[in-house]
Amino acid sequence: xxxxTAYSVAVLAAMYIVPYTLLKGCKxxxxxxxxxxxxxxxxxxxxxxxxxxxxx
Amino acid sequence: xxxxxxxxxxxxxYIGLGTLLAVASRRMMKGRSDEELYxxxxxxxxxxxxxxxxxxxxxAFMIVGLVGFAYFTGAxxxxxxxxxxxxxxxxxxxxxxxxxRMSRERRWVSPGEMLGDLYGxxxxxxxxxxxxxxxxxxxxxxxxxxxGEAVAGLGLAGGSWEAYVLGVVFAALVIAVWTWIAGMWxxxxxxxxxxxxxxxxxxxxxxxxxWWGYGFSAEKLGEAIALLGEEGLLSVGDGFWxxxxxxxxxxxxxxxxxxxxxxVQRLYVPRDEKALKKMILGFTVFxxxxxxxxxxxxxxxxxxTLQGALPQAGAIDQVTPTLLAVAPAWLSxxxxxxxxxxxxxxxxSILLTLASCASRDIAPGRRWIGPLxxxxxxxxxxxxxxxxxxxxxxxxxxSSVLLLPLAPVTIAAWIAPSRVKGAGPAAEAAILAxxxxxxxxxxxxxxxxAFTALILGIPVSVWVLLASTAIILLGLATxxx
Numbered sequence: 001x002x003x004x005t006a007y008s009v010a011v012l013a014a015m016y017i018v019p020y021t022l023l024k025g026c027k028x029x030x031x032x033x034x035x036x037x038x039x040x041x042x043x044x045x046x047x048x049x050x051x052x053x054x055x056x
Numbered sequence: 057x058x059x060x061x062x063x064x065x066x067x068x069x070y071i072g073l074g075t076l077l078a079v080a081s082r083r084m085m086k087g088r089s090d091e092e093l094y095x096x097x098x099x100x101x102x103x104x105x106x107x108x109x110x111x112x113x114x115x116a117f118m119i120v121g122l123v124g125f126a127y128f129t130g131a132x133x134x135x136x137x138x139x140x141x142x143x144x145x146x147x148x149x150x151x152x153x154x155x156x157r158m159s160r161e162r163r164w165v166s167p168g169e170m171l172g173d174l175y176g177x178x179x180x181x182x183x184x185x186x187x188x189x190x191x192x193x194x195x196x197x198x199x200x201x202x203x204g205e206a207v208a209g210l211g212l213a214g215g216s217w218e219a220y221v222l223g224v225v226f227a228a229l230v231i232a233v234w235t236w237i238a239g240m241w242x243x244x245x246x247x248x249x250x251x252x253x254x255x256x257x258x259x260x261x262x263x264x265x266x267w268w269g270y271g272f273s274a275e276k277l278g279e280a281i282a283l284l285g286e287e288g289l290l291s292v293g294d295g296f297w298x299x300x301x302x303x304x305x306x307x308x309x310x311x312x313x314x315x316x317x318x319x320v321q322r323l324y325v326p327r328d329e330k331a332l333k334k335m336i337l338g339f340t341v342f343x344x345x346x347x348x349x350x351x352x353x354x355x356x357x358x359x360x361t362l363q364g365a366l367p368q369a370g371a372i373d374q375v376t377p378t379l380l381a382v383a384p385a386w387l388s389x390x391x392x393x394x395x396x397x398x399x400x401x402x403x404x405s406i407l408l409t410l411a412s413c414a415s416r417d418i419a420p421g422r423r424w425i426g427p428l429x430x431x432x433x434x435x436x437x438x439x440x441x442x443x444x445x446x447x448x449x450x451x452x453x454x455s456s457v458l459l460l461p462l463a464p465v466t467i468a469a470w471i472a473p474s475r476v477k478g479a480g481p482a483a484e485a486a487i488l489a490x491x492x493x494x495x496x497x498x499x500x501x502x503x504x505x506a507f508t509a510l511i512l513g514i515p516v517s518v519w520v521l522l523a524s525t526a527i528i529l530l531g532l533a534t535x536x537x
Binding site: 032047 | 282286
């Protein structure tokens with residue numbers, strides 16, 4: 001649970017930091033791709049964790 | 057004229073079908089106890105739970121506000137909405153199972169009741185429920201306003217003030233009927249119907265935009281992206297989405313799943329853990345797809361405006377109506393109805409939750425208080441909507457700012473239920489202090505600017521969060537001694 005929490009906070013932090021640093025001023029679809037792919041990857045991993053951790 | 061007839065025909069079909077479903081849902085009810093009325097006796101299946109969670113969460117803000125935000129402010133709108141989704145998936149993954157199990161053991165009906173039980177304080181339940189009543193009126197009003205603006209934008213009665221009022225009053229009536237028929241059962245069933253309608257309409261609008269505006273041509277899309285990039289709409293930092301603004305917008309939203317009673321209450325309704333898992337999965341898939349579609353529609357519309365193919369929308373709330381004005385009549389009618397559906401599905405859930413708070417926490421034991429609270433709240437949100445103030449996203453986010461102090465209080469209780477017992481006074485102080493900051497900011501800066509205003513360079517929403525977190529932590533530390 002602690003590892004999952006740390007991972008989730010890191011993903012959320014990336015959503016705040018990366019667009020304002022590495023992707024600042026981009027003119028293509030990089031930022032849109034970053035937001036959508038990072039979110040998708042997180043959602044898939046979180047749901048996988050959910051299924052595993054709640055299994056009885 | 058034909059557009060008006062088609063629009064009214066589709067709307068009538070939506071209302072007729074929705075009402076039939078609401079009436080049919082009465083067969084699933086077992087009496088009219090509080091448990092049945094407000095949490096469907098905890099017997100909802102996974103799909104129904106997922107769709108009611110999604111339809112309750114995703115309001116008219118998405119198809120009216122988020123489309124407009126993407127149009128005017130660009131890619132930051134996607135980050136704003138996906139930050140909410142990521143945070144919600146995180147919170148649900150971490151806490152939903154535990155909260156669902158506790159709700160079974162302790163027979164919670166209202167979220168205020170949950171807090172009162174966990175902290176061992178009846179007064180806390182009363183304070184929380186009162187705050188829900190006050191804070192959620194603007195949020196629910198924003199739903200009615202969305203419908204009013206859509207009616208005005210569709211050209212009904214010439215887009216006049218009368219058309220706006222007609223839309224608001226009509227929506228209030230539908231909400232009243234669908235909430236009253238079978239409580240959570242009719243709300244959940246109509247939510248499911250409306251959620252599917254919202255997804256279908258968004259898919260249709262996006263497909264039409266790609267066909268009508270871009271001819272499914274990658275080359276034309278590339279040209280639009282280049283124009284959006286030149287306008288600075290594909291990056292953040294320099295335009296609207298400066299970092300403090302992004303933080304100010306997202307801080308209340310990332311705790312939405314914890315602070316908003318209408319979604320917290322939905323953690324009590326799945327019939328078993330399997331249904332709960334399906335609820336989280338279904339909501340997440342819905343949310344991700346719906347968010348991407350809304351932002352894509354806004355950006356594609358902006359691309360067309362920059363190419364001179366679509367008139368410039370006058371304001372954030374007017375982007376979707378601008379699109380509807382040029383869309384084919386049938387699509388315009390379906391999308392317009394999806395705005396109504398999104399607004400109704402959110403507002404009726406809020407109303408039902410507020411009624412449960414009134415009957416369980418404010419005046420327990422008096423059965424008339426629930427219906428009375430329902431009627432009064434509906435009247436209040438109709439009147440606020442008629443004032444036509446601010447724009448939709450700001451009204452919605454202001455509610456979340458006011459509810460934000462509930463985040464640390466609720467999360468602390470969910471993490472360590474046994475530790476918070478007896479810390480009621482600290483929880484009450486945390487909620488009151490945070491809400492006071494929110495109200496003060498709204499009073500000083502106005503509802504429109506309260507959540508983007510910076511105090512010492514920090515958004516008001518973050519101050520609310522910091523103050524309430526500090527108080528609850530201090531209270532827990534003290535009560536431990």
